[in-house]
Amino acid sequence: MKRITVPFVFVVLAIVGWHYSQLSLSFITNEVLIRFIRDGILVLALIIPIKAGMGLNFAITIGAIAAQIGWLFVLDIQMKGFAGIISAAAFGCGLSIILGWLIGKVLNRVKGKEMVTTMIMGFIGTSVYQFIFLVGYGTFIPSHNKEIILSRGAGVRSMVDLHEYRNIIDKYWMLQIGSLEIPLFMILVVISFSILIYYILNTRIGCHIKAVGQNSGKAELLGINIDPVRIKAVIISTVTACLGQIVYLQNIGMMNVYTGHLNSDIFSIAALLAGGATVKNASVYNALIGIILFHFLFIVSPQAGQNLFRNAALGEYFRTFIAYGTIVFALMANIRTIKS
């Protein structure tokens, strides 16, 4: 019963919002599909740390940072087309493995306080990343591309163009049904990532992760070495988040170098929770349902705010509130179930 409370609230809000927004269903479906392929993999990145008992992983921002560094690397050496996307992903994933290992190491020192630590680490990652590319690029990192460097000779521009790569993979197998555009290939990519996460959770390492998450004391008695399992869970999450941000940015086609990654954690987590996940348990279904519900509400609320109160900003404040509020609700609801 409790598991469907949050999705139910989202369904009600989405229907009410849709009614007042007066947007056509085909427009909303198109938008939801775009956001489904854009944000899907980022949301899926959250599942494994939850299963490992580490709660919501706010450090997926660091995976997103790794992806942006990957893109900047590709832009710097000016590699074009599909090869560029693959190299950005490869570079980002390599970086994510190292960063994920570091995050895991720190998280093993703060058992019981993982969530707040991941949030702070996300902020630290942001500072370091901003510092490196604002100060270091062009000074101690040699620059090869005059297009992306600031005119003063140090620092990347705050907005870089990924037009070269925009929608390269989204355009495969694009189905047109009336006014609906269905990017079939990317939907399959997101779904295959879901299957991959589902599969990982049923392999040997996945069973270890679930055992650690359910009862770390018993898992230790069974002879599972807990700390490495937790580190692996974080590494998988960070790499998935990196791939998610690569897909996100190639869909959008431009990159806010210093701020593009900032809300990836909040909105992904809110989407996952909207699908009925809790701090203790999450599944692939929660992620897939959650993305659709959350983004449905996200699309209709500014227009609904405009029509109801003559103020589109209200709708935007409302959806930010919904994102934060969902997280607060999940944190509170879950603790009570532990007590009882």
Added chain:
Amino acid sequence: MLTRKGFTLPQIIISVFIAMMFIAAFYLHIPINIILNDVMVRLVMNGVLVLSLVPIMNAGIGINFGLPVAVMAGLLGMCVAVNFRFNGLAGFFIALGFSIPFSVLFGTVYSYGLNRVKGREEIASAFIGFSVVSAMNIFWATAPFSNPVMLWPIGGKGMRPTITLEPFFAKTLNRIFAIHIGECIIPAGMILLFVVLCLLLSIFFKTKIGKAITALGENEIYAVINGISVGKTRACAIILSTILGGFGIIVYAQSYGFIELYDAPLLVAFPAAASILIGGAIIKSNRILQAIVGTLLFQTIYILSSPIANELLLPESAEILRMFIANAVILYALTTQRPMTR
């Protein structure tokens, strides 16, 4: 923590860092009296906000990342005072007075929230803070205030993101009793208010309820055996924190000269938390002293970093560096804290 000849690692790092900044400031010919001046003003400006973290920390709830809740109460009180056009020093104290009922209300609701998430207050408080900021955004956009200085000039509905306090009580506290010694100005009025607040807080911790809060923070089981009601005592600490936080933002705004609404207070808790944690790394005993020393050190870093970054022609790096220091201090504190005894 590493101990070598009585110094801990954070003490050494912080002293070396500040010494390096002073040497850099000296070589770059940044006038020292202006820096001293700014340090005194900013100590009080941010000190009350940092002080507001003390009761919650003493109650064993941890770092209060939900400081925006208190800030919202303070902003509401201040907006009411500005709406009725109170000005001068009296206006400032009236704003403090108006903030108290809002703080008590917000603090009570906030304490219900935090009492439900025992054991994970830090992350919950952070998100309660964020969600209150976004909920209040909706309020600011529709607020029923009537003073045209506060509203958008076109349409006359919804608050402006920044409201100037110049016609009301901007810098009244900074100016009162200010002592001029050469080029250096000592804002004695501000320091007096800060000292009074610190003294009141330390007297509070000598009373029965204050001692109960400290006992709860030191050992919850022992406190329960001694007949202390956990929920009520925690609520007291949280409400007191909220009142102080409300005062904090009013002191900050009058010194800054502007009320900043909407998303401006979103990350207010992190520099404040870092300040008290730096203090905690230097002094072990008294939390109020930790808040004062920590704010002093953090604000010194804050003030020195801007001119140094400007001299090095990288002005943006100062803000990034500050955020990095704040969060690094918080992370260090999280990783070295003793595990909660529950």
